[in-house]
Amino acid sequence: xxxxxxxxxxxxxxxxxxxxxxxxxxxxxxxxxxxxxxxxxxxxxxxxxxxxxxxxxxxxxxxxxxxxxxxxxxxxxxxxxxxxxxxxxxxxxxxxxxxx
Amino acid sequence: xxxxxxxxxxxxxxxxxxxxxxxxxxxxxxxxxxxxxxxxxxxxxxxxxxxxxxxxxxxxxxxxxxxxxxxxxxxxxxxxxxxxxxxxxxxxxxxxxxxxxxxxxxxxxxxxxxxxxxxxxxxxxxxxxxxxxxxxxxxxxxxxxxxxxxxxxxxxxxxxxxxxxxxxxxxxxxxxxxxxxxxxxxxxxxxxxxxxxxxxxxxxxxxxxxxxxxxxxxxxxxxxxxxxxxxxxxxxxxxxxxxxxxxxxxxxxxxxxxxxxxxxxxxxxxxxxxxxxxxxxxxxxxxxxxxxxxxxxxxxxxxxxxxxxxxxxxxxxxxxxxxxxxxxxxxxxxxxxxxxxxxxxxxxxxxxxxxxxxxxxxxxxxxxxxxxxxxxxxxxxxxxxxxxxxxxxxxxxxxxxxxxxxxxxxxxxxxxxxxxxxxxxxxxxxxxxxxxxxxxxxxxxxxxxxxxxxxxxxxxxxxxxxxxxxxxxxxxxxxxxxxxxxxxxxxxxxxxxxxxxxxxxxxxx
Numbered sequence: 001x002x003x004x005x006x007x008x009x010x011x012x013x014x015x016x017x018x019x020x021x022x023x024x025x026x027x028x029x030x031x032x033x034x035x036x037x038x039x040x041x042x043x044x045x046x047x048x049x050x051x052x053x054x055x056x057x058x059x060x061x062x063x064x065x066x067x068x069x070x071x072x073x074x075x076x077x078x079x080x081x082x083x084x085x086x087x088x089x090x091x092x093x094x095x096x097x098x099x100x
Numbered sequence: 101x102x103x104x105x106x107x108x109x110x111x112x113x114x115x116x117x118x119x120x121x122x123x124x125x126x127x128x129x130x131x132x133x134x135x136x137x138x139x140x141x142x143x144x145x146x147x148x149x150x151x152x153x154x155x156x157x158x159x160x161x162x163x164x165x166x167x168x169x170x171x172x173x174x175x176x177x178x179x180x181x182x183x184x185x186x187x188x189x190x191x192x193x194x195x196x197x198x199x200x201x202x203x204x205x206x207x208x209x210x211x212x213x214x215x216x217x218x219x220x221x222x223x224x225x226x227x228x229x230x231x232x233x234x235x236x237x238x239x240x241x242x243x244x245x246x247x248x249x250x251x252x253x254x255x256x257x258x259x260x261x262x263x264x265x266x267x268x269x270x271x272x273x274x275x276x277x278x279x280x281x282x283x284x285x286x287x288x289x290x291x292x293x294x295x296x297x298x299x300x301x302x303x304x305x306x307x308x309x310x311x312x313x314x315x316x317x318x319x320x321x322x323x324x325x326x327x328x329x330x331x332x333x334x335x336x337x338x339x340x341x342x343x344x345x346x347x348x349x350x351x352x353x354x355x356x357x358x359x360x361x362x363x364x365x366x367x368x369x370x371x372x373x374x375x376x377x378x379x380x381x382x383x384x385x386x387x388x389x390x391x392x393x394x395x396x397x398x399x400x401x402x403x404x405x406x407x408x409x410x411x412x413x414x415x416x417x418x419x420x421x422x423x424x425x426x427x428x429x430x431x432x433x434x435x436x437x438x439x440x441x442x443x444x445x446x447x448x449x450x451x452x453x454x455x456x457x458x459x460x461x462x463x464x465x466x467x468x469x470x471x472x473x474x475x476x477x478x479x480x481x482x483x484x485x486x487x488x489x490x491x492x493x494x495x496x497x498x499x500x501x502x503x504x505x506x507x508x509x510x511x512x513x514x515x516x517x518x519x520x521x522x523x524x525x526x527x528x529x530x531x532x533x534x535x536x537x538x539x540x541x542x543x544x545x546x547x548x549x550x551x552x553x554x555x556x557x558x559x560x561x562x563x564x565x566x567x568x569x570x571x572x573x574x575x576x577x578x579x580x581x582x583x584x585x586x587x588x589x590x591x592x593x594x595x596x597x598x599x600x601x602x603x604x605x606x607x608x609x
Binding site: 005009010013014016017018019020021022025028029032033035036037039040042043044046048051052053054055056057058063065073074077078080081082083084090092093094095 | 342427444463475483492496552
């Protein structure tokens, strides 16, 4: 198992997860993640050589259905739940850099 | 009856009796709904099982059911039966919050498949129940809207994450509720509240419209006061759904018999003669399992033996590693699923100059601590450099656990284990210790990792007179044999204790 998780790594993970955490939260989650990962370290003792990973309980094959047109959700119903919309589209703040 | 006019759950007619009376025209669905609304009004200020009660819609629907009966038509096996829905099941135009600030006020544009099927069976949705935020928790204390209380002792948790559904059924506020079970979230609260809770085989029940937590583990299941009612509800909601690509295509078998006079209402025979029953040693003798819980599993095993089953100890060696594997796999899947709460398409938005900043501050404001913790854990377990050491290793342990079960089911038809290691714990007693809280699910998680069905059945009372649940596990698609054993356990066991009435008298205590 890897080394103990550091506050810098937790800050990096928070950026990856798009969570603007406070300093207090970062400290708390560093301790919490370390506790869970320490517990998970028991798995390192198992002999897993040659054991294939299971990602899903069913043996999934391609699932298809007849390719027939049918109505989707009404656009206005969907937009009604959005924080902001305009002209039939979701409206968001700037997505490019400073000069975008 | 109390002087406030409320009875508690155990004396009340269940779904089968209510539907029979409505179908025969002996009672109106409207009357049934009014009675349950009154009970909710009396007890829910204390219990807080509901996040939203849809009284007007329930009345209108009940009137429509009565109209069908009046015209000589059959509304279905759940005719006029009030049902509560865990608030992570999408309900068209009715708020669906997942007990999270990030979805507060959102009204889905469609019904979950299970909701559609309940409606087709004649049921009357009466409200949405409280849960741990996004179903992440074992006590309902992680709800952004405050905890639900256990009807047996309001200072105790009802379990979780489907704590609102289990408390509502136990207190007699509804005869039927739906929950979702990712690591035990139907079975553990059912055990702690003294009711029946079923996690079906993965893929048996459509997940379309169930807000995703961990997609390879999530499954919707019924919570009821009797095994027969659970079977009737499960038969109403299960079956293939083209809108869920992981839905099992094979048509389900029947769970019991039905009378000609009550089509769709299931009566499960408590027949276990000749069945091979294994008691999972690793879970029953695990450190931390309360004496009363271990005794209940052993007593249930003896009762099944007396009823003609062959009972032995079973080995599922990797069950003891399931908790560690689960707390890598489930958060990993959650971190991916919850990426959709980006402040763009639904729910909360906190304004910021760019979309990326808006998303980060929205998620920071909208998610509670446990959800953030799991997103962080899952993102870490999936991140470059740690994927093999954590996520992939956990997936390999999942394989070993599935192999253990396969070997056990060569020798046994069903397995027995505790549902929860302990009886209901006091509010606040595990919130500061995440590993203690996560440990609440140690006995239920293995079935989710394997995708197998399992059911919790009440077995009398344990420490402090609180309910105890015994868990019956079966191989994939083995619901029929699982229900027969559950029915035999129910028949043989001491009943769950009766919760005291939570009436108006106690409000504001």
